Amino acid sequence: MEVLLPHSLDEALEIKAEHPEAVPLSGGTDLMVEMNFGRVRPPAIVDLSRVAELTTWREENGHAFLGSGVTYTTIVREMQAYEPLxxxxxxxxxxxxxxxxxxxxxLGTASPAGDALPVLAAYDAExxxxxRARGERSLPWNLFLTGPKKTAxxxxxxxxxxxxxxxxGPGSFSKIGTRNAMVIAVAGLCLVIDEEHRRVNVALGSVGPTILRATQAEERVSAALASSGTWDDRSAPLNPQWIDEFAELVATAAQPLDDVRGTAAYRRHGCRVLSRRALGWALSERRLPTWL
Ligand SMILES: Cc1cc2nc3c(=O)[nH]c(=O)nc-3n(C[C@H](O)[C@H](O)[C@H](O)COP(=O)(O)OP(=O)(O)OC[C@H]3O[C@@H](n4cnc5c(N)ncnc54)[C@H](O)[C@@H]3O)c2cc1C
Structure with a gap:
């Protein structure tokens, strides 16, 4: 097997143009597992770990840009303004x-259980x-993720x-698994509040063939916050009936299957629990806004 070691993004794109069969490797924590189990045996690997351009993140024009080679450790250390991430x-x-x-x-693995993915979906990320041949293009997250472990x-x-x-606005990511660490999510949820557009975004992981947005739940709860005056008066309470309805609509948005990690019914129940908690956290944080 050939291992190609570009030292710049131009060089990496050059290699990918000449060897489209070469499989990219960033941290290797998915790819090397697949190779160790003999599930993949690529003819060539293009190791991106030396491509410095991919390992940075920045803020520009009201947007955040996260390079594909930024590690989770760096995110935890440097990106405190993005709490759900x-x-x-x-x-x-x-x-x-x-x-x-x-x-x-x-993103490359595109597993429905990928923990960063519900966050990018709730952020409406591109x-x-x-x-090398066609330059740059951006795809909304839902057009990029085309199916289970499939991308565009x-x-x-x-x-x-x-x-x-x-x-x-406040937001959170939470997941349910069989233990607290080193666990593939049985259900994952990211909820973010967009104060500017008066919207609540909710994305789900591990409860469908790919990442899902709970759009009906989002619309109903955003409208409920408006009718209860909560957008303007952050201390105005939300009727518990709306919270129940929100949790139910999130559970309805899930498309879970039974598998070794959990049943469909448990996953749907997990969505109810996670959504209720996430909304509760976000509403209490709105009352004590550290994010302003
Ligand atoms: C013990 C263990 C625990 C884990 N726990 C979790 C967990 O809790 N949550 C979770 O979400 N994941 C978990 N994972 C999976 C894995 O760590 C994550 O999916 C991680 O984000 C993969 O990143 P990587 O850089 O290591 O990817 P790699 O293994 O380098 O690549 C993964 C895939 O993406 C492609 N790829 C990588 N970079 C690019 C690029 N720039 N352009 C195009 N394609 C690219 C590769 O070709 C490959 O197909 C775990 C893995 C292990 C081994």
């Missing part, structure tokens, strides 16, 4: 996995791809990163 990153694997694993790799990345393209509009 930090919470998701902190929940990934062990310190060793977080030191190597990247959001670009999570995924930035680049090839062309053979000569690399994932450059993810970009999203900075939201003003």
């Amino acid at each position: 930090v919470q998701a990153s902190r929940s990934v694997g062990s310190p060793q996995i977080r030191n190597r694993g990247t959001v670009g790799g999570n 995924i930035v791809l680049r090839s 990345t062309a053979p000569d393209e690399l994932i450059i990163g993810a970009r999203w509009r900075r939201l003003r």
Whole structure:
């Protein structure tokens, strides 16, 4: 097997143009597992770990850009303003996995259980791809993730990163698993409040073939916050009946299956629990806004 070691993004794109069959490797925490189990045996690997351009994040024009090679450890250390992303990153694997694993790799694997993905979905992120022949293009997250472990990345393209509009408002990521650490989510949920547009966004992981948005729940709860005056008066309470309805609509948005990690019924119940908690946390944080 050939291992190609580009030292710049141009060089990496050049390699990908000439060897579209070469499989990219960022942290290797998914790819090397697949290779160790003999499930994949690529003819060539293009190791992106020396491509410095992919390992940074920045804020520009009200947007955040996260390079595909930024590790979870860096996110936890540097991106405190993006609390749901930090919470998701902190929940990934062990310190060793977080030191190597990247959001670009999570996107590349496109598992419905990828913990960074519900956060990017709730942020309405675009995924930035680049090839030598066609340059850069951006796809909304839901057009990038085309199915379970499938993405819209062309053979000569690399994932450059993810970009999203900075939201003003509280939010969280939480997941249910069989234990507190080193666990693949049985259900995961990210809820973010967009104060500017008076919207609540909710994305679900591990409860469908790919990441899902609970759009009906989002619309109903955003409208409920308006009718109860809570958008203007952060201390105005939300009728508990609305919270019940919200949790039920989130559970309805799930498309879970029974598998070794949990039953469909348990996953749906998990969505109810996670959504109710996440909404409760966000509403109490709105009353004590540290994010302003
Ligand atoms: C012990 C263990 C625990 C784990 N726990 C979790 C967990 O709790 N939550 C979770 O979400 N995941 C978990 N994972 C999975 C893995 O760590 C994550 O999916 C991680 O984000 C993968 O990133 P990576 O950089 O290591 O990807 P890699 O293994 O390098 O790549 C993964 C895939 O993405 C492709 N790829 C990588 N970079 C690019 C690029 N720039 N352009 C195009 N394609 C690219 C690769 O070709 C490959 O198909 C765990 C893995 C292990 C081994």
